Amino acid sequence: xxxxxxxxxxxxxxxxxxxxxxxxxxxxxxxxxxxxxxxxxxxxxxxxxxxxxxxxxxxxxxxxxxxxxxxxxxxxxxxxxxxxxxxxxxxxxxxxxxxxxxxxxxxxxxxxxxxxxxxxxxxxxxxxxxxxxxxxxxxxxxxxxxxxxxxxxxxxxxxxxxxxxxxxxxxxxxxxxxxxxxxxxxxxxxxxxxxxxxxxxxxxxxxxxxxxxxxxxxxxxxxxxxxxxxxxxxxxxxxxxxxxxxxxxxxxxxxxxxxxxxxxxxxxxxxxxxxxxxxxxxxxxxxxxxxxxxxxxxxxxxxxxxxxxxxxxxxxxxxxxxxxxxxxxxxxxxxxxxxxxxxxxxxxxxxxxxxxxxxxxxxxxxxxxxxxxxxxxxxxxxxxxxxxxxxxxxxxxxxxxxxxxxxxxxxxxxxxxxxxxxxxxxxxxxxxxxxxxxxxxxxxxxxxxxxxxxxxxxxxxxxxxxxxxxxxxxxxxxxxxxxxxxxxxxxxxxxxxxxxxxxxxxxxxxxxxxxxxxxxxxxxxxxxxxxxxxxxxxxxxxxxxxxxxxxxxxxxxxxxxxxxxxxxx
Numbered sequence: 001x002x003x004x005x006x007x008x009x010x011x012x013x014x015x016x017x018x019x020x021x022x023x024x025x026x027x028x029x030x031x032x033x034x035x036x037x038x039x040x041x042x043x044x045x046x047x048x049x050x051x052x053x054x055x056x057x058x059x060x061x062x063x064x065x066x067x068x069x070x071x072x073x074x075x076x077x078x079x080x081x082x083x084x085x086x087x088x089x090x091x092x093x094x095x096x097x098x099x100x101x102x103x104x105x106x107x108x109x110x111x112x113x114x115x116x117x118x119x120x121x122x123x124x125x126x127x128x129x130x131x132x133x134x135x136x137x138x139x140x141x142x143x144x145x146x147x148x149x150x151x152x153x154x155x156x157x158x159x160x161x162x163x164x165x166x167x168x169x170x171x172x173x174x175x176x177x178x179x180x181x182x183x184x185x186x187x188x189x190x191x192x193x194x195x196x197x198x199x200x201x202x203x204x205x206x207x208x209x210x211x212x213x214x215x216x217x218x219x220x221x222x223x224x225x226x227x228x229x230x231x232x233x234x235x236x237x238x239x240x241x242x243x244x245x246x247x248x249x250x251x252x253x254x255x256x257x258x259x260x261x262x263x264x265x266x267x268x269x270x271x272x273x274x275x276x277x278x279x280x281x282x283x284x285x286x287x288x289x290x291x292x293x294x295x296x297x298x299x300x301x302x303x304x305x306x307x308x309x310x311x312x313x314x315x316x317x318x319x320x321x322x323x324x325x326x327x328x329x330x331x332x333x334x335x336x337x338x339x340x341x342x343x344x345x346x347x348x349x350x351x352x353x354x355x356x357x358x359x360x361x362x363x364x365x366x367x368x369x370x371x372x373x374x375x376x377x378x379x380x381x382x383x384x385x386x387x388x389x390x391x392x393x394x395x396x397x398x399x400x401x402x403x404x405x406x407x408x409x410x411x412x413x414x415x416x417x418x419x420x421x422x423x424x425x426x427x428x429x430x431x432x433x434x435x436x437x438x439x440x441x442x443x444x445x446x447x448x449x450x451x452x453x454x455x456x457x458x459x460x461x462x463x464x465x466x467x468x469x470x471x472x473x474x475x476x477x478x479x480x481x482x483x484x485x486x487x488x489x490x491x492x493x494x495x496x497x498x499x500x501x502x503x504x505x506x507x508x509x510x511x512x513x514x515x516x517x518x519x520x521x522x523x524x525x526x527x528x529x530x531x532x533x534x535x536x537x538x539x540x541x542x543x544x545x546x547x548x549x550x551x552x553x554x555x556x557x558x559x560x561x562x563x564x565x566x567x568x569x
Contacts, residue, residue: 028088028120033077035113053470055112061505066091069275085120092116152176153371153401173203253294261287265300274312277304298329302342315536319349337367351565371400375407383541387418405435412444417545424448439469451547459485476511483518510539526557533561540565
């Protein structure tokens, strides 16, 4: 029996005051742009792009220090929100000071100057998406555990959010291979009330198999979710055992405000930015303060630190916090699949592979339809060289969440490690068809082309990736491609830029390591690899299988690190 969930559409009642449906606050908005960027682009496009990415790295390292939230980039500029004009001005001063210091060591043609404007005014945000998306995600999680139902993952369901074209349900059925769709709408009402409508639709003809409207207080949201889930199961004639029945009725918390904060945390987490993860951590901690027994909130904390580690803070520091939160989640709810998944990933960061294997299998035992658990189990198998098993599990994960760019590109990564480069290239291109601006997919395509011998193609993809995602690792991969293409001067400049950037924000040692590998400087690469191990950097996970390290495999220092991370067998 196949079922899909259409993310809730959010409606507001025009007769209700705006504060019930909007979040309004006074904020300072900073606008920046590079002086002379357009003219430089016409004279020397390569240099313009290089300076653009360097300037982005400097500014993005400074925004969070003043609690600035990046709203979007606009070509060579930024739009950033601050809580106060004072915070915005202090950030602007620090930006100009940092650029002035940088420019002192640069020739005139490599100097970067920017204009900054600050505007003070009201910022209005919609609150509806937080509740609607949260309820959708929780129903996905609950019904995915029902034996007999196959529920596509979050990314695949949310890919159709807001789409209303003709035959939309037929399209959902064809792309996700499902036979029924649960749609929903959430209408905010006065005070703390809401109206939720949930029709179950047959994708073949668009007919409603069942529909119900619930007018409830927000504190009864879990009761509504339970009723909806039970009705879906009943209409689809799925038989429930004792455990499945108990799971449908279980509420993760009795505190409505803690629940709201948890949803807000997941909302910020989904932004996949440093500012978003910082806001999410604050929301999860507030939820835990209100309900110290809220296991899902601890899972949220663990997931955030998992993403921050190796990117915006040293892995060793982040993984310790991730592990503490994940262990707490498991102790609070031993039957929560998400908690075991979070713990499995935390244990991997300690290179505790048997522990990860144990927790991952437990997560899949509790919820076989948890696509990310299936995907990450494939990753565990890959780093140990069990490629056929890994690819089988990864394909199952793609089947469960076919429109997830992350899960699709991970399959390409596993194929790359298995040295099935043609298959990896095909899978990376399939992922880019889902999201043409997905930097991770561009990098994976670049690496696959590199190992196939297409150095020029690899350089082109790496350049696109680092222009979309100027993270140090992405820039380091571009530096590697420059080096192997013969442009050693630009690769060397990237290394010097990392030295400057490291004074302003955390830079993973892997970023310098990969450039030195491209330059063929083994001793320097090994030095930075040892720093990766000291930081528990994520690149250590792939030492046994990634072709990137082939030139180091016979080096005693490399073999020593391989032994330290328990991948020498």
